Amino acid sequence: MSRLAIEPGSTVAYHTGDWRNQRPVYRDKWPPCGQSCPAEEDIQAWLALASDTQWESAWRKLTERNPLPAVMGRVCYHPCERSCNRAHLDTAVNIHGVERHLGDLALEHGWRHRPLTDQQQTQQVAVVGAGPAGLSCAFQLARRGYPVTIFDAQSTPGGTLYSGIPEYRLPKSVLQGEIDAILALGIQLKLNTRIGAEISADALRSEFAAVFLAVGALQPRTYPDDGYGGHSVMSGVDFLRRINAGERLRLPRHVAVIGGGNTAIDAARCARRLGAEVTVVCPQDPHGRHGGHPGAEMPASLDEVIQAEDEGVRLLYRAGVRRLVRSGAHLSGVEIARVDQIHDRHGRFNPVLFEGTEEFLPAGLAIFAIGQEVDWQGLEALLEPQSPDVFIGGDAAGLPRFAATAVGSGYQAAMSIIAFLTGTPSQYQHHDKAEVTFRDIKPEYYPRLARREGAVKANPSLDFDERVAGLGGDDAWREAGRCLSCGVCFECDNCWHFCPDAAVIKKEGGYAIDYDYCKGCGICAAECPCGHIDMEREAG
Incomplete structure (x- = not known):
């Protein structure tokens, strides 16, 4: 009869880890939502806090990168949701809805x-421009102890957020509330102050150690003058600026809006609210039916397009003037005529019209929303030659013209300015490419849960009241709980339960592996x- 070489219960003497040719490693990864966020928010982290109803902590985590959550929760095109792994299970997490809820709670x-x-x-430090890029940069610098002055040529801060987005999408009180919270850090704001007019570029550089140019792209591209001095023709930027300044323009019965971006849709919806019959002439394809080129699909937000059509706006696709x-x-x-091709052989947007497809579209006003450019007037001395103490961001840097991109640009600029002023490497933390795909997720552990949306309010009178309601507290909590926590441990204990060797050790805030x-x-x-x-794989 054989005898055991050791006594029962003493198997700890055998370091079975010596048999191993591979080892498990706990590794935090950067989830795809955060990777695709232009502001690089740590979305998983603040959703986790929100799912635990730690609302203020979630807001503070969110505003480490984005000081305008109530604004961005309303106007951001939320690319984070397009990359959300949950979309492959049921539907993407309503990230922007939870973000808006946190921002609204902070204001409340x-x-x-x-x-x-x-x-x-x-x-x-001087910041030129009180739009999202300038406000973001000033916020990051002020939190780190730097005295900041923002200069803006307009009479109200906010840039395009104020002048270009109508009340039914972004109430002015929400925008002003978040701007006030930023300025409360001690930031000085000087309005009606154009650099090159009220203050010279040289005087600016002599007073400030660094200058951040965040002037935005507010100069509209215009339709070629037809000899009538622009009578009955207006740019989308100017039209929205007048609407947002409180004017209630008297419009003709028929209005044509030319363009396919959000400015065009906003202008069309405002014109409808002023009583006009509106047709949008869009050179691109409808959403979901583009012709292979990434710019062949209408760039406006699909949600905005759906709401515009619900309000009676007519859209003509693949058409040009x-x-x-x-x-x-x-x-x-x-x-107008049908569009033959949208881009030239170099990939540039340059629509070509079909001969023989012309038709007449009645309109007493034509609003052209065909793009904007940066107005550098008065700033030339800051640009030529480019000095190391001058930084450029947002639309002015040629980045994609979205508010969230501008916020992210402001953070990067602040980190670069601090590096310049201190003579140290930039503190900017750029997160590596997301490693977690849906193939890395175990969907069988997650129940299917319906997505919660803010209701789109009926608006038969077409007034300028906000149309999309926010999530309530219970819905925001449940929506935050739908996050799969891609690549980031949420302490479910699976590894601890299933380990056959009891080699997983629970500890405060996570787990450790006993490799012996x-x-x-x-x-x-x-x-x-x-x-x-x-x-x-084990080395060696």
Whole structure:
């Protein structure tokens, strides 16, 4: 009869980890939502806090990168949701809805941003432009103790957020509330101050150690003058600026809006609210039916397009303007034709119209929303030659013209300015490419849950009241709980439960592997719902 070489219960003497040829490693990854966020918010982190109803902590985590959550929750085109792995299980998490809820809670309860240091710096920084890029940069600098002054040529801060987005999408009180919270950090704001007019570029550089140019792209591209001095023709930017300034323009019965972006849709919806019958002439394809080129699909937000059509706006796709048709000095309509090709052989947007497809579209006003450019007037001395103390961001830097992109640009600029002023490497933290795909997720561990949306309010009178309602507290909590926590441990205990060698050790804030006993079987990685555990080959 054989005898055991050791006594029962003493198997700890065998370091079974010596049998291993691979080892599990806990590794936090950057989820795809955060990777695709232009502001690079740590979305998983603040959703986790929100799912635990730690609302203020979630807001503070969110505003580490984005000080305008109530604004961005309303106007951001939320690319984070397009990359959300949950979309492959049921539907993407309503990230922008939770973000808006957190921003609204902060406004309701008066939460205030906190400085990151008590140490006050002596080097002053000038920010030119009070739009999202300028506000974001000033916010990051002020939190780190730098005295900041924002200069803006307009009478109201906010840039395009104020002048270009109508009340039914972004109430002015929401925008002003978040701007006030940023300025409360001690930032000075000087309005009606154009650089090159009220203050010279040279005087600006002599007073400030660094200058950030965030002037935005507010100069509209215009339709070629047809000899009538622009009578009955207006740019979308100017039209929206007048609407947002409180004017209630008297419009003709028929209005044509030319363009396919959000400016065109906003102008069309405002014109409808002023009583006009509106047709949008869009050179691109409808959503979901583009012709292979990434710019062949209408760039406006699909949600905005759906709401515009619900309000009675007519959309003509793959169409462009051949000429303006006038009766005397008055516009009677536009001659349009079908678009043959949208881009030239170099990939540039350059629509070509089909000969012989012309038709007449009645219109007493034509609003052209065909793009904007940066107005550098007065700033030339800051650009030539480019000096190391001058930084450019947002639309002015040629970045994609979205508010969230501008916010992210402001953060990057602030980190670059601090590096310049201190002579140290930039503190800007750029997150590596997302590693977690839906193939890394174990969907069987997640129940299917319906997505919660803010209701689109009926608006039969077509007034300028906000149309999309926010999520209530219960819906925001449940929506945050739908997050799969891709690549980031949420302490589900699966690895601890399933380990056959008891080699997983629970500790405060997570787990550790006892490699003396881990045989590298890979069960923990196979059972990790969120793809947080990698199996690595042993060296040698």
